[in-house]
Amino acid sequence: MQGNGLDAYVGGVVYRGAGPIAGAAAGAAAVLVRSVGGADYRLPHTGLTQYAPDVQKVPAAAVTAEDANLLKDLASQGPVKMRLVLTPQTLPDALSYNVIADWKGTEHPEQVVVVSGHLDSWDLGTGAIDDGAGVVVSMQAIHLLKGLGIHPKRTVRFIAWMSEEEGSEGAAAYMMDHKADAATHIGAIESDLGADHPTGIYYSGKGELGQWLRPVAQVLDPIGAESLVSAPDTGEDIAGLTEKGVPSFAPVQDSRFYFNYHHTAADTFDKVDPMHLNENAAVMTVLAYALADSAEPAPR
Ligand SMILES: [Zn+2]
DSSP, X not given: OTTOXXXXXXXXXXXXXXXXXXXXXXXXXXXXXXXXXXOOSSOOOOOOOOOOTTSOOOOEEEEOHHHHHHHHXXXXXXXOOOOOOOOOOOXXXXXXXXXXXXXXXXXXXXXXXXXXXXXXXXXXXXXXXXXXXXXXXXXXXXXXXXXXXOOXXXXXXXXXXXXXXXXXXXHHHHHHHTGGGGGGEEEEEEOOSOSSOEEXXXXXXXXXXXHHHHHHHHHHGGGTOOEEEEOSOSOSTTHHHHHTTOOEEEEEEOOXXXXXXXXXXXXXXXXXXXXXXXXXXXXXXXXXXXXXXXXXXXXX
């Protein structure tokens, strides 16, 4: 779909995630997948790979698109023998933290609007677009509101989630700590689809949210970010809040190029266009302001 790499990624990533389990169950010695990415730069893409407790753990790796094509050609000519040298290691768990900062609301400090991105990244690149950009635009939401002299009624809570890539352990810890107060979470936003031009807002929750978002879309129309897209999920780290009925949101971003770099050695700061980053900060800020300062909380 034009401009919507996310849908393509969701369709392809299952082979990387579940491939090792399916392969081992079928008797494979190892599992190789074609990298789940959009470009042919001969860059391998890493990412979450799953094992099941009752299925033998087999080595698993992603090969570049070019090498996947080569393997396919060779395999069509007869049996292929490969020697795998895989260097990744799984280290023991270590203590780590979500980074959380509250800007207390003036009237309802107990009511919380979450603006967030995730702090961790894969180690091949620097993680500038996945998800440095999401963390930055979330920080910008509070920074811009302060700069504009706007202090909302409700608390705006910045969260940089830890360990999204490993399976959202930081988000799980947050949900444990906040078991009792889902009702006071008025809305949650996560940006985790890069830093490219935003075209609108994904929302998850009641159908009425679409109506509620109309004025927000109008404000964002001049930067071309006016589309409103209902989605079952909005972000990996806020999925627990979505499940508890908290209205949740994410910027819709042009993801034509995101998956060329995502989870590769090429996820570096030069991929971030300052103007697009500012547009994403605008989406985050306008939406956070609407959620945090509306007369009535968003429908849930
Ligand atoms: Zn991410």
